Amino acid sequence: LFLGFIIKNTNIGEDTSIGIIFSSFFALGFILISVLNVSINLEDLLFGQILAVSTFDVVVIFALFIVVLSIFIIFFKQLLFYSFDPIGAQIRGLNTSFLNYLFLIMLSLAIIGSLQTVGIILVLSMLIIPAASAKLVTKTFTNSIKLSVLFGIVASLSGLYLSYFFNLPSGPSMSLVATGIFIISFILSKLVNPILSFIFEV
Template structure:
């Protein structure tokens, strides 16, 4: 039964490509999500993921690769947010709210004037089952570049995300790390668009890091847990979507949400056990 559940979908080449694309996109998002959670940038990921829509539409209109338009639009959102925050009294969350909602609305507005067979739901929620070989290679190349940069600068990113003041004190290029992290965020979003679309990509950028954060206090272990949970969610999401004939992106995100609920329950139970153990130890000590 289990063997049939797993092997039957993988007999089809399009399912093999979908599985590979989803897992690769999930890995790069999971690695980056650990830094986003540590930095407190969940809303930044949400903003950039929505802001790529007008870039996609404009790229389609001018006949250039959609990846270029999405990346340029996402990068514009990140830079504009930093500029407005630095030159006004408006807080970052308010700036992000107005920029990503404005750019997302602009994207929807432009899309209404474009005549194309591409359905809007494929842009918003992904279409991993319809992925083409060149699109799969785009995911592989973008994810590979992103992971390589993170691997090279992993310690600097970790210190900057955990304590930017300390990073500046010891002489790290804080502004460079800031914008490099934003560029990597934009790249990871572009890599994941085909898998889960504009709206749901934020879940892939947040859920794995949160799951790891709930289960451990050590960053390397947190990253391992995040990557493992993301791979499992991508794998199960693609399989389930095939068997129940549902959209793949939502299935992947629902799998991640289920893992988050389990991690949260485990965290609560573990916390209560620790509290009870301390109470018992104090009672014994008082006797």
């Protein structure tokens, strides 16, 4: 929310705003841990530990998933319009400020639900890489959403199995599998697209 406020009300670029918010709140979190004398494993906080997830954590994550999914379904058309053409959405009378902050709230809830599994540092990779991989191999927005969800599930389950059988951290394992999916998607996009273009031209 602070990120959206800074971007909307200043002339600072998005990359700079992300750097300011990320570093500031990252530092604030560690200061609070130190001041409150909370017993937290910093490695689990940074890189996640899905094997240490409790039943209560599962309930919280599932509840956050239901909330985010419900908001996404209800405001799908408005968010889609705003994402592709914010100026056009504003001209059509949509409350673009509301949609902007609504998207940021959804993103925040998704990040909160992912912290226990992949940690602070790797949470962005699990948000970005599956979507980027899907974008490489599909051209429609709906198929991109479905495929990114599939890639995220595959990366999570595969990374979990790797971390369990090879005694590896769960977060980095999931992130590396997601990176592998991205590399495969990139190779397929470079190989398949020219072939399809040649076939249709012939």
